[in-house]
Amino acid sequence: MKIAVIGGTGLIGSQVVTKLNAAGHEAVPHSQSTGVDVISGQGLDRAVAGAEVVVNLTNSPTFDEASPAFFQTSMDNLLTASRKGGVRHFVILSIVGVDQVPQLDYYRAKVLQEEVLKAGPLPYSIVRATQFMEFMDAVLSWTADGDTVRLPATPIQPIAAEDVADAVAEVAVGAPLNAVRNIGGPEVFGLDELGRITLSHKGDARTVVTDPTAGMFAAVDGDVLTDRGAHLAATRYTDWLS
Numbered sequence: 001m002k003i004a005v006i007g008g009t010g011l012i013g014s015q016v017v018t019k020l021n022a023a024g025h026e027a028v029p030h031s032q033s034t035g036v037d038v039i040s041g042q043g044l045d046r047a048v049a050g051a052e053v054v055v056n057l058t059n060s061p062t063f064d065e066a067s068p069a070f071f072q073t074s075m076d077n078l079l080t081a082s083r084k085g086g087v088r089h090f091v092i093l094s095i096v097g098v099d100q101v102p103q104l105d106y107y108r109a110k111v112l113q114e115e116v117l118k119a120g121p122l123p124y125s126i127v128r129a130t131q132f133m134e135f136m137d138a139v140l141s142w143t144a145d146g147d148t149v150r151l152p153a154t155p156i157q158p159i160a161a162e163d164v165a166d167a168v169a170e171v172a173v174g175a176p177l178n179a180v181r182n183i184g185g186p187e188v189f190g191l192d193e194l195g196r197i198t199l200s201h202k203g204d205a206r207t208v209v210t211d212p213t214a215g216m217f218a219a220v221d222g223d224v225l226t227d228r229g230a231h232l233a234a235t236r237y238t239d240w241l242s
Contacts, residue, residue: 003027003172004048004087006038006078007057011134012093015165016055016172025173031058038074044081053089054082055172060109063216067109075116083121089176090122093168096130096157096182100224104216114180123176129164130157130184130226133240136198139191143214148207149199150214151192155223158194159185160240163233182230187237191217194237201241 003020007013008029020027028047030036036043038058048054056078060067082090094110101107117124136158143150167183189197195208212218217225 001025001053001173002051003053003055004030004051005055005057006030006036006047007059008055009033010057010059011132011161012165012168013055013057015162016057016168019165019169020172023169023173038077039070041077041081044077045085048078048081048085048087051082051085051087053091053172054078054087055091055168057093057168060106063104063106065105067106068112071109071113072116075113075120079116079120079122087122089125089172090117090120091125091127091168091172092117093164094126094128094180095225096128096184096227096230097220097224098128101220103219123178125171125174125177126180127164127168127171128180128182129167130159130230132164133158133160133185133235133237136194139215139217140195140198142216143211144206147205148209149195150209150211151195152212152214152218152220153190153192153210154217154220155188155226156191156194156217157184157188157226157228157230158237159183159233160235163235167231167233182227184227184230184232185237186232186234188223188226188228189237197238198241201238
């Protein structure tokens, strides 16, 4: 099966390409570095030509109010090129609970991306993942101040990027879901607890202070970013840290 992976050189995309090719498919990575621009449309027709499946793993360069325009334009351009190219299945990666956090610009933008795909001309699949384990260092940096890191107790269900790539690759070679598949890690932690585990493992002496107003995840109500009924990956956070 020939599969065009747009955003195929990033954290998830590069692993999806490797896994699909190892399974005997022809997965081709495309990104700005290969001459493909989802905003201008440059290189898109060439990228999707002959592909049976398009996996779109591109991401907005910002998480602010500019992100909806990125997803609207990129999806319009990709869907137009894919329809012309005869693509039969279009896959995107989204976020578990994304439609439950309208307070965040980026989450509203991802909902828009999903809606554009659902209303579009192609059979589709949406894979929604919980928060990546690989992003924890960035989360800690957002609210670090001297010897303390402030984090809310927002429930988080961390999943390893490799497990996300496995799930995306599996969906890409299957029949279109025309629906959403939720995937998540095997455990749920408070974000503050996850911060303490992370710092302890790294030998970092900073203290995590529980602060319900700190950082982006302070805007999240309840446990909407978790789904214990999702397709659960095997990798536990402490094993991933090790």
